[in-house]
Amino acid sequence: MNTTLLIWLIPVPPLISFLLIVLFANRTKALSHSIALTSVIMSWIMSWIVVFSAFAKGYYYGENPFHSYIHWLPTGTTYLDMGVAVDNLNSILLFFVPLCIVAIFLYSIGYSNFGKPVHDHDLPGTPPHHGVDPLYSRFFAFLSLFAGAMLTLTVADNLLLLFVGWEVMGLCSYLLIGFWYGREYDDPKATPPRIAAIKAFLTTRVADVMMLLGIAYLYSQAGTLNFHDIFFNEELMYDLTHNPSMIAGFTVANLIGLLLFIGTVGKSAQFPLHVWLPDAMEGPTPVSAMIHAAAMVSAGIYMIIRMFPIISAGGSHGPNPTMEIITFIGAFTALFGATIAIAQYDVKRVLAYSTISQLGFMVAALGMGAYVAATFHLMTHAFFKALLFMGSGSIIHGVEHGMHDVHEHIDPQDMRNMGGLKSRMPITYWTFLIGGLALSGFPFVTAGFWSKDEILGDAWAHHHYIVFTVLCIAAFLTAYYTMRQISLTFYGEPRTKSAEHAHENNWTMTLPLVVLSFFAIFAGFIGVHGEFPVLGQLFGNNPFEHWLVGALPKDMQPKPFTFTWFPVIMSIAVALGGLLVGYLVYGRNPLKSADQVDPVKKLLGPLWTMLENKYYVDEFYYAAFVKPAHWIGETLTFKIIDRGIIDGIIHFVASFFWKAGVGSAAVEQVAVDAPPDRMADGVRWTGDAMKYIQTGRIQNYLMYTVIAIALIGVLFGFLVAG
Amino acid sequence: MIPLEWYLILSSVLFCVGLYGVLARRNAIAIMMCLELMMTSITINLVAFWRYGNVANLSGQVFAVIVFAVAAAEATVGLALAISIYRNRDTVVANDLNLLKW
Amino acid sequence: MSGSQIAFLIISALTVYSALMVVTGRNLVRSALWLVMTLFMVAAVFTTLDAGFMAVVQIVVYIGAIAILILFAVMLTRKVMNDTEPQTNDNWWMAVIVSVVIFVGMVFMVSGVSLPARPASDVSNQIVDLGNAFVSPNQFILPFEVASVLLIAALIGGIAIAMPREEEG
Numbered sequence: 001m002n003t004t005l006l007i008w009l010i011p012v013p014p015l016i017s018f019l020l021i022v023l024f025a026n027r028t029k030a031l032s033h034s035i036a037l038t039s040v041i042m043s044w045i046m047s048w049i050v051v052f053s054a055f056a057k058g059y060y061y062g063e064n065p066f067h068s069y070i071h072w073l074p075t076g077t078t079y080l081d082m083g084v085a086v087d088n089l090n091s092i093l094l095f096f097v098p099l100c101i102v103a104i105f106l107y108s109i110g111y112s113n114f115g116k117p118v119h120d121h122d123l124p125g126t127p128p129h130h131g132v133d134p135l136y137s138r139f140f141a142f143l144s145l146f147a148g149a150m151l152t153l154t155v156a157d158n159l160l161l162l163f164v165g166w167e168v169m170g171l172c173s174y175l176l177i178g179f180w181y182g183r184e185y186d187d188p189k190a191t192p193p194r195i196a197a198i199k200a201f202l203t204t205r206v207a208d209v210m211m212l213l214g215i216a217y218l219y220s221q222a223g224t225l226n227f228h229d230i231f232f233n234e235e236l237m238y239d240l241t242h243n244p245s246m247i248a249g250f251t252v253a254n255l256i257g258l259l260l261f262i263g264t265v266g267k268s269a270q271f272p273l274h275v276w277l278p279d280a281m282e283g284p285t286p287v288s289a290m291i292h293a294a295a296m297v298s299a300g301i302y303m304i305i306r307m308f309p310i311i312s313a314g315g316s317h318g319p320n321p322t323m324e325i326i327t328f329i330g331a332f333t334a335l336f337g338a339t340i341a342i343a344q345y346d347v348k349r350v351l352a353y354s355t356i357s358q359l360g361f362m363v364a365a366l367g368m369g370a371y372v373a374a375t376f377h378l379m380t381h382a383f384f385k386a387l388l389f390m391g392s393g394s395i396i397h398g399v400e401h402g403m404h405d406v407h408e409h410i411d412p413q414d415m416r417n418m419g420g421l422k423s424r425m426p427i428t429y430w431t432f433l434i435g436g437l438a439l440s441g442f443p444f445v446t447a448g449f450w451s452k453d454e455i456l457g458d459a460w461a462h463h464h465y466i467v468f469t470v471l472c473i474a475a476f477l478t479a480y481y482t483m484r485q486i487s488l489t490f491y492g493e494p495r496t497k498s499a500e501h502a503h504e505n506n507w508t509m510t511l512p513l514v515v516l517s518f519f520a521i522f523a524g525f526i527g528v529h530g531e532f533p534v535l536g537q538l539f540g541n542n543p544f545e546h547w548l549v550g551a552l553p554k555d556m557q558p559k560p561f562t563f564t565w566f567p568v569i570m571s572i573a574v575a576l577g578g579l580l581v582g583y584l585v586y587g588r589n590p591l592k593s594a595d596q597v598d599p600v601k602k603l604l605g606p607l608w609t610m611l612e613n614k615y616y617v618d619e620f621y622y623a624a625f626v627k628p629a630h631w632i633g634e635t636l637t638f639k640i641i642d643r644g645i646i647d648g649i650i651h652f653v654a655s656f657f658w659k660a661g662v663g664s665a666a667v668e669q670v671a672v673d674a675p676p677d678r679m680a681d682g683v684r685w686t687g688d689a690m691k692y693i694q695t696g697r698i699q700n701y702l703m704y705t706v707i708a709i710a711l712i713g714v715l716f717g718f719l720v721a722g
Numbered sequence: 723m724i725p726l727e728w729y730l731i732l733s734s735v736l737f738c739v740g741l742y743g744v745l746a747r748r749n750a751i752a753i754m755m756c757l758e759l760m761m762t763s764i765t766i767n768l769v770a771f772w773r774y775g776n777v778a779n780l781s782g783q784v785f786a787v788i789v790f791a792v793a794a795a796e797a798t799v800g801l802a803l804a805i806s807i808y809r810n811r812d813t814v815v816a817n818d819l820n821l822l823k824w
Numbered sequence: 825m826s827g828s829q830i831a832f833l834i835i836s837a838l839t840v841y842s843a844l845m846v847v848t849g850r851n852l853v854r855s856a857l858w859l860v861m862t863l864f865m866v867a868a869v870f871t872t873l874d875a876g877f878m879a880v881v882q883i884v885v886y887i888g889a890i891a892i893l894i895l896f897a898v899m900l901t902r903k904v905m906n907d908t909e910p911q912t913n914d915n916w917w918m919a920v921i922v923s924v925v926i927f928v929g930m931v932f933m934v935s936g937v938s939l940p941a942r943p944a945s946d947v948s949n950q951i952v953d954l955g956n957a958f959v960s961p962n963q964f965i966l967p968f969e970v971a972s973v974l975l976i977a978a979l980i981g982g983i984a985i986a987m988p989r990e991e992e993g
Contacts (some may be wrong), residue, residue: 694822694823695820695823696819696820696821696822696823697816697817697819697820697823698816698819699744699745699746699753699816699817699913699915700915702744702745703745703915703918703919703922706741706745706922706926707922709926710922710925710926710929713926713929714929717929717932717933723826723828723829723941724828724829724832724872724941725938726937726938726939726941727934727935727936727937727938728829728832728836729869729873730934730937731931731934732836732839732840732869734927734930734931734934735840735843735927736839736840736843736862736866737926737927737930738923738924738926738927738930739840739843739844739846739847739923740843740847741919741922741923741926742847742919742920742923743846743847745915745916745918745919745922745923746847746912746913746915746916746919746920747847747911747912747913748910748911748912748913749852749911751852751894751897751898751901752847752852752855752911754894754897755846755855755856755859755894756846756847758859758863758886758890758891758894759843759846759847759859759862762862762863762866762882762886765866765878765882766866766869766870769870769873769875769878770873772873772875773873773874773875773941773942773947774939774940774941774942775939777942777946777947778946778953780950780953780954780957780963780964783875783877783878783950783954784954784957784958784963784964784967786878787878787881787958787971788967788971790881790882790885790886791971791972791974791975792971792974793885793886793890794885794889794890794975794978795974795975795977795978796978797889797890797893797894798893798978798979798981798982799978799981799982799985801893801894801896801897801982801986802981802982802983802985802986803985804897804901805897805900805901805986806985806986808900808901809988814901816913817913
């Protein structure tokens with residue numbers, strides 16, 4: 001089978017699986033997850049065949065990728081083509097995305113309590129506490145659709161197909177975040193899944209509209225949306241990067257890049273559109289892993305990395321307003337997310353803000369032109385963040401089982417209610433530790449260190465000192481809050497009975513953790529800087545960079561930055577420093593009880609409150625956008641404009657025509673209706689009189705006929721013969 | 723030799739006798755018989771005109787044969803109808819068949 | 825008045841007499857037998873016209889098929905009509921008037937129609953010619969085929985109409 005055909009087939013199995021589950025398999029839970037898991041494993045195998053065929057083709061095949069397309073929509077004289085392509089960039093996504101998806105699917109089986117009977121107390125649309133999730137099949141159907149959309153996006157050869165996958169993922173994230181639609185909280189400030197789903201959907205919608213504008217602008221300027229056709233067309237790229245757009249100071253490419261970047265801001269949860277992501281934690285944990293690691297947020301970063309030639313607009317490091325905006329947003333978000341994360345108690349929320357922060361790293365890296373570093377961090381982050389999310393899900397699941405055993409009612413996601421899980425959940429502990437160290441950038445042995453180091457090194461080498469400083473602080477905080485999380489969760493003594501009774505989960509949940517921890521350690525070694533002493537040569541002189549830059553046209557390929565010791569030392573220092581401080585504060589003196597005040601709270605005072613409330617961004621948005629929208633909808637448009645003005649006019653017009661109608665009806669009855677009515681009466685009367693001819697007897701009819709013929713004959717005789 | 727006029731008058735007599743029967747008889751099968759009379763009077767006409775017209779042109783005889791075929795068909799269907807009506811309504815009196823009355 | 829004319833007058837008289845017996849007879853079986861007589865006489869009329877083939881067809885088709893068919897129909901339905909009732913309907917006088925008027929009109933039309941009789945020698949070999957005419961594409965094959973289709977249709981139709989319906993029986 002040839003490789004291009006295989007690429008077409010990669011997204012197909014999960015989509016078919018979605019249909020099969022929805023249409024046929026939804027009554028059988030085992031069949032549903034079998035179909036879903038089989039389909040993603042098929043996609044995974046096909047992806048890896050394609051990926052390794054691509055690797056086998058050598059470094060600079062970006063100009064001649066695996067590519068196949070069909071004419072999809074005729075637009076006048078030309079066609080809108082739909083196709084798939086795999087080149088140096090998305091082969092990397094095809095390497096890690098299907099793997100993470102398979103891990104998540106396997107994990108979901110255990111997470112949804114498969115194997116236990118359906119319990120009467122578990123209502124559909126609420127988290128199952130006793131038995132298997134009543135909507136188990138639906139969950140796998142949604143996950144399959146999500147996986148299919150993500151793979152479609154990954155293999156797309158043009159921006160439009162990418163956007164299709166993007167939007168289907170948006171829909172799926174809505175469905176999955178709101179999967180437990182029946183869940184309600186006593187705390188009025190807490191966001192139930194229903195609301196969180198709507199929030200996520202609407203927030204990303206704002207960004208997607210901008211992105212669509214960018215796509216339309218690009219199409220109007222380039223006449224095509226195919227990545228390869230645009231990037232490798234020198235004349236077109238020259239025009240795009242030199243023609244000014246309607247906004248002063250921006251070239252066409254800058255403006256397109258900015259609009260597309262807004263799409264990423266929404267999808268990858270960058271400031272100021274990050275608000276949906278922490279609330280997306282209301283979904284089941286596999287969904288969080290899916291959204292935060294393998295799929296949706298990766299998609300946002302992938303898109304701007306993919307559009308890098310447009311965004312960088314000619315020179316990677318020249319003055320470029322779009323790049324500056326991207327860098328600023330990225331660096332700001334990295335710090336912003338990290339600061340919030342240090343004051344959260346919810347185990348998943350910490351990870352959510354950590355994700356926001358890490359995505360900020362990638363965005364900032366890309367804004368500085370560190371194309372390779374951004375992609376590298378995207379990959380390593382996918383591995384260790386999927387690992388961490390699934391680990392947190394495992395923790396929650398374990399605590400929930402403890403809760404069920406001792407009949408205690410606590411928030412199973414609150415880290416204050418945990419502690420001492422190290423001995424009770426060993427596999428979860430060790431894998432979570434590996435993930436946490438990778439996130440912190442523990443030197444030399446974790447993937448996160450190498451990718452983060454790459455970003456910091458690039459920032460230093462290209463003299464972005466402010467960004468460098470900000471990212472260092474963010475990295476420090478990252479290490480700190482990671483250690484805080486690990487300490488609160490695993491160390492010390494259990495602070496509740498539930499934590500005391502927590503126990504390890506079954507193999508479907510732990511196996512994915514183990515597999516992902518392997519990658520969280522070893523995936524980093526393919527991207528070690530070539531000039532790094534000893535290790536650089538040992539791991540093949542940065543094969544990742546050599547591979548990835550092949551996706552770009554030759555004149556745009558970034559050169560490897562010159563290796564210097566300072567950023568490496570800084571990177572090691574902040575990682576170890578953060579971990580140490582975290583351990584000193586939380587690990588050495590673990591909290592004694594669930595009610596104990598966080599030791600840092602006294603130190604930070606009101607700042608802590610602000611962080612705990614996430615800088616009040618949600619409250620600000622509520623006051624600035626939601627309430628005015630309600631006012632416009634309810635009071636202005638409904639009561640004043642609709643009821644008052646428009647209805648008033650319509651009622652006036654209607655009553656006028658009503659009266660005119662009544663008047664003309666009276667006229668009509670006299671003047672118009674009467675003659676036809678009299679005619680109709682006449683016809684009826686004649687018919688009544690004449691009906692007696694119709695005797696129904698055939699001989700009578702024949703008689704009339706013969707008489708008529710005789711009369712006609714007589715008449716004929718007189719007229720002709722006579 | 724017999725004048726053509728005689729044949730025509732014979733034909734007319736047969737036709738009118740048949741016509742009377744069709745109009746006056748009560749029994750549907752009798753009506754059918756009278757129809758056959760009318761038909762056969764027509765064939766007399768056709769053959770006579772052939773004999774007194776262009777003998778080489780066989781249209782008259784052909785037409786007569788076609789009339790035979792039509793008569794046979796008509797008799798078949800008509801009698802089948804009569805039997806069917808008899809079976810369903812126990813009558814073959816034409817005047818009793820007045821379902822289409824006003 | 826030649827011999828053939830006398831023969832024609834005798835034949836005509838018998839034809840008309842038997843036809844009148846057909847329409848006036850009370851007994852339907854007798855009417856049918858008188859019909860056979862009438863048709864037989866018409867065949868004789870055809871022989872006076874040198875149309876031997878037509879005479880044979882008249883006997884075979886009308887007497888052999890149609891008249892027998894009618895006899896069967898009479899016998900199948902005879903029990904509903906007894907012979908003592910009047911066999912004519914209330915409008916019989918009207919039928920008489922109309923028939924007479926039509927007859928007068930037709931006589932008025934045909935009187936004076938006259939064509940010279942052709943010698944009998946002209947009409948030899950007519951059966952061969954007729955046979956050829958029926959199957960010749962230039963002449964009458966189409967009417968011939970249409971007639972055969974008509975007969976088939978009538979055959980099937982007759983069966984379909986007269987067949988007893990199971991669900992009604």
